[in-house]
Amino acid sequence: MPNFITSYFGSTLTPGAAGNQFWALVYVFVIFTGVSVAVMAMNWLERKALAHFQIRLGPMRVGPHGLLQPIADAIKLALKEDIIPSEADQFIFWVAPLIGLLAAFTVYTVIPFGPSEAVSDMNIGILFMLGVSSIGVLGIVVAGWASNSHYPLIGALRSSAQMVSYEVAMGLAVVSAVLMTSMNEKGTGTLSMIGIVQAQQQQGIWFIFKFFPLGFIAFAIFAIAMIAETNRAPFDMAEAESELTAGYHTEYSGLRWSLFMLAEYAAMIAVSSIAITVWLGGWMRPFPNLLRAPAWGFIFSLFPGLTFAGLAAIAVIGTIRMPSHSFFKIQRMGLAGFAAVLGLIAFLLLVLAVAGRSPDASVAARFNAGIGYVYWFVLKIAVFMYLFIWYRATWPRYRFDQLMRVGWKVLLPISLGVLILTAIAGVVVS
Amino acid sequence: MTELAGMPVLEPAQGAKDQHMVINMGPQHPATHGVLRVILRLDGERVLGTECVIGYLHRGVEKIGENRTYAMFNPYVDRMDYVSAVSNGLGYCEAVEKLLDVEAPPRAKYIRVILTELNRIASHQLWLGTHALDIGAMTPLFYTFRDREEILKIFEKYCGARLTTHAFRIGGCQYETYAGFEKEVKKFLKFVAPKIDEYEELLTTNRIWLQRTKNVGVISAADCVALGVTGPVLRASGKKWDLRKAQPYAAYSEFDFEVPTGENGDTYDRYLVRMAEMRQSLRIIEQAVNGIPEGPIMAKVPKVIKPPVGEIYHSIEAPKGELGFFIVSDGSTQPYRVRVRPPSFVNLQALDLMVRGLLVADVIAVIGTIDIVLGEVDR
Numbered sequence: 001m002p003n004f005i006t007s008y009f010g011s012t013l014t015p016g017a018a019g020n021q022f023w024a025l026v027y028v029f030v031i032f033t034g035v036s037v038a039v040m041a042m043n044w045l046e047r048k049a050l051a052h053f054q055i056r057l058g059p060m061r062v063g064p065h066g067l068l069q070p071i072a073d074a075i076k077l078a079l080k081e082d083i084i085p086s087e088a089d090q091f092i093f094w095v096a097p098l099i100g101l102l103a104a105f106t107v108y109t110v111i112p113f114g115p116s117e118a119v120s121d122m123n124i125g126i127l128f129m130l131g132v133s134s135i136g137v138l139g140i141v142v143a144g145w146a147s148n149s150h151y152p153l154i155g156a157l158r159s160s161a162q163m164v165s166y167e168v169a170m171g172l173a174v175v176s177a178v179l180m181t182s183m184n185e186k187g188t189g190t191l192s193m194i195g196i197v198q199a200q201q202q203q204g205i206w207f208i209f210k211f212f213p214l215g216f217i218a219f220a221i222f223a224i225a226m227i228a229e230t231n232r233a234p235f236d237m238a239e240a241e242s243e244l245t246a247g248y249h250t251e252y253s254g255l256r257w258s259l260f261m262l263a264e265y266a267a268m269i270a271v272s273s274i275a276i277t278v279w280l281g282g283w284m285r286p287f288p289n290l291l292r293a294p295a296w297g298f299i300f301s302l303f304p305g306l307t308f309a310g311l312a313a314i315a316v317i318g319t320i321r322m323p324s325h326s327f328f329k330i331q332r333m334g335l336a337g338f339a340a341v342l343g344l345i346a347f348l349l350l351v352l353a354v355a356g357r358s359p360d361a362s363v364a365a366r367f368n369a370g371i372g373y374v375y376w377f378v379l380k381i382a383v384f385m386y387l388f389i390w391y392r393a394t395w396p397r398y399r400f401d402q403l404m405r406v407g408w409k410v411l412l413p414i415s416l417g418v419l420i421l422t423a424i425a426g427v428v429v430s
Numbered sequence: 431m432t433e434l435a436g437m438p439v440l441e442p443a444q445g446a447k448d449q450h451m452v453i454n455m456g457p458q459h460p461a462t463h464g465v466l467r468v469i470l471r472l473d474g475e476r477v478l479g480t481e482c483v484i485g486y487l488h489r490g491v492e493k494i495g496e497n498r499t500y501a502m503f504n505p506y507v508d509r510m511d512y513v514s515a516v517s518n519g520l521g522y523c524e525a526v527e528k529l530l531d532v533e534a535p536p537r538a539k540y541i542r543v544i545l546t547e548l549n550r551i552a553s554h555q556l557w558l559g560t561h562a563l564d565i566g567a568m569t570p571l572f573y574t575f576r577d578r579e580e581i582l583k584i585f586e587k588y589c590g591a592r593l594t595t596h597a598f599r600i601g602g603c604q605y606e607t608y609a610g611f612e613k614e615v616k617k618f619l620k621f622v623a624p625k626i627d628e629y630e631e632l633l634t635t636n637r638i639w640l641q642r643t644k645n646v647g648v649i650s651a652a653d654c655v656a657l658g659v660t661g662p663v664l665r666a667s668g669k670k671w672d673l674r675k676a677q678p679y680a681a682y683s684e685f686d687f688e689v690p691t692g693e694n695g696d697t698y699d700r701y702l703v704r705m706a707e708m709r710q711s712l713r714i715i716e717q718a719v720n721g722i723p724e725g726p727i728m729a730k731v732p733k734v735i736k737p738p739v740g741e742i743y744h745s746i747e748a749p750k751g752e753l754g755f756f757i758v759s760d761g762s763t764q765p766y767r768v769r770v771r772p773p774s775f776v777n778l779q780a781l782d783l784m785v786r787g788l789l790v791a792d793v794i795a796v797i798g799t800i801d802i803v804l805g806e807v808d809r
Contacts, residue, residue, distance in 0.1 A: 054569050054573075055572055150454075151453075154475065158475075233566060234566060234638055236566070394569065395566070395567065396565045396566040396567040396633075396639050396642055397565060397566025397567075397642070398638055398641070398642070399789060399792070400475060400789060400791060401475075401789060402641050
């Protein structure tokens with residue numbers, strides 16, 4: 001094999017940091033595909049979970065339990081007529097969804113799914129993430145402006161004000177966590193995403209529990225601000241359906257509209273990743289310091305396989321419970337096939353976990369560790385995604401002025417206070 | 431009245447007012463409860479004035495009344511406030527009965543009360559679901575619709591229709607209650623009481639709900655009276671005025687129930703008043719079901735209804751307020767004139783007063799809290 005492919009094997013750095021362009025490109029491709037698939041899965045899960053919150057069934061027709069609904073929707077949106085209002089600013093109208101999408105996906109270049117499972121390890125990673133993710137607001141603002149219509153304009157104004165104000169509290173919360181990374185012998189902190197997780201590893205504590213309750217408050221502020229940042233309920237002012245019909249994307253349809261949706265969901269995953277990396281130990285499994293024995297490592301490495309086995313079991317139960325009418329024959333076969341695929345993945349993962357249990361540097365062990373990192377990271381993201389849906393099902397929507405008041409008068413002072421107290425606590429402890 | 435009262439809505443922009451935005455909300459807007467069109471004059475997001483444009487659902491119900499016999503017009507009134515069709519039918523039938531000088535037998539009156547109060551709960555449930563949805567809480571809508579279904583099932587079993595029921599006839603009821611009616615109503619009472627608590631759990635103490643509804647769309651009792659606003663909106667302003675108590679009709683004088691009132695006349699108080707009204711309705715239904723007398727269900731009414739020359743105004747407490755029917759008879763089989771005093775139409779007048787100086791989001795909340803049905807506004 002050519003040198004540019006093999007030279008990366010055995011490296012413990014990210015492809016970007018190791019200077020390997022080929023593997024960086026592969027990672028970009030994998031992450032882009034993975035996030036797109038995750039958005040589709042999220043689309044289905046949101047509908048199903050929201051439906052179950054609201055005592056309905058949700059999609060049930062396209063595929064077994066509506067599993068193919070996101071695909072059907074994607075095809076529908078792609079085939080829809082592409083309407084650009086005649087009074088709109090054509091070029092900006094065309095560019096706006098791309099800005100949002102690019103901003104949402106660029107963030108993923110620095111998200112560490114594992115110590116080497118990232119495209120690149122930038123030394124200003126967290127700064128880069130916050131900066132790029134806030135470019136997303138530009139897409140919304142120009143979309144609202146280019147539509148040349150009242151409701152999108154109001155939606156755009158709301159979201160620009162909202163995102164800019166919540167960015168401040170969000171940034172301060174992150175700074176207080178960055179301060180915590182400097183609690184080592186050398187006293188040097190880091191802005192690198194991987195560095196932040198490694199700092200938590202060295203200090204043996206997730207930053208959410210550090211200087212309790214300071215870390216927790218900073219995390220809570222971030223968790224609130226990130227909902228506002230992604231325009232989700234109860235802060236979904238920008239697209240408040242009952243007020244502004246659809247907000248900034250009222251005039252958009254078809255593929256362009258779906259790009260906005262893709263960007264929104266990608267941004268949700270991205271900000272959740274920031275929260276996980278900074279406060280919740282990133283890729284680390286629970287209690288890596290306490291339960292250090294190799295046996296524990298083996299037990300935790302079984303989790304990915306067992307998760308897939310559980311999903312397969314749910315699919316099998318669904319297959320059995322399906323009405324035994326000939327109308328459901330294809331659906332039953334489809335769901336059984338899906339269960340078989342999940343079961344196969346579970347089997348492979350379990351085999352890998354057993355094969356790679358020895359802590360030597362074999363390929364299986366390396367691969368096994370990588371799967372563990374990605375698994376725990378994705379599991380934490382899934383928890384956040386569920387919370388996003390839960391919020392949406394439970395709470396009414398804030399009014400715009402109340403939202404701004406919360407941002408400037410509550411979150412900002414608290415985050416400033418937490419920042420100062422963290423600095424003091426750091427000095428006192430060291 | 432707010433300091434913005436008198437601000438013209440549709441005046442062309444000039445000078446410093448160039449900053450104002452005149453925006454059209456509806457008739458296809460998702461939160462205007464049908465086909466209401468509101469023209470808003472905005473300064474940023476602040477509402478300077480509103481103008482309602484109605485008539486998108488006008489079907490000429492009153493004019494139709496002049497061309498139908500008294501009995502034939504009865505189903506048409508169901509189509510006005512279609513979420514509380516039973517109340518409409520009660521108002522119309524009682525008005526004609528007064529004109530004819532007949533009285534429905536006691537059993538018919540009790541059936542009327544039970545169905546009307548069930549309908550009041552259904553109407554309030556629909557209001558709660560849509561109002562909460564307007565304010566951004568999606569889930570209550572599905573809870574209320576699930577429970578409203580049980581009421582509609584009772585209606586369907588009684589008279590065959592779920593929405594436009596045509597449940598009553600002039601002089602009483604056409605149908606005797608079906609077997610197991612009392613049992614089913616009692617079962618429903620047991621079923622729905624905890625459900626009302628469930629709605630309240632989601633909303634009553636929710637901080638966001640409080641912030642969105644407290645001190646929003648405040649209207650004083652004096653303003654309500656001046657504008658003719660009735661129903662829960664009036665009662666939430668502190669005036670204890672309920673036609674079921676003030677001028678009892680049907681069998682209401684025989685039941686023991688409270689008239690819930692608010693203090694501040696804001697959206698939150700109107701919410702609380704309606705929630706309390708649902709509970710009071712349950713009380714009334716319970717007493718009525720337990721005390722339902724035996725006997726005939728139709729009074730002696732001539733086959734061809736020809737009321738004597740004269741006019742009558744009869745009003746009842748519909749879920750949304752005072753629903754009045756003014757009927758002029760020229761002695762023929764058809765009314766000379768039917769005029770309906772719809773609560774939605776009259777209450778909608780207060781919208782402009784209530785939203786001036788508030789934000790766009792509050793306009794939606796206030797439209798929801800007035801509880802309009804466009805079928806009744808436009809008729």
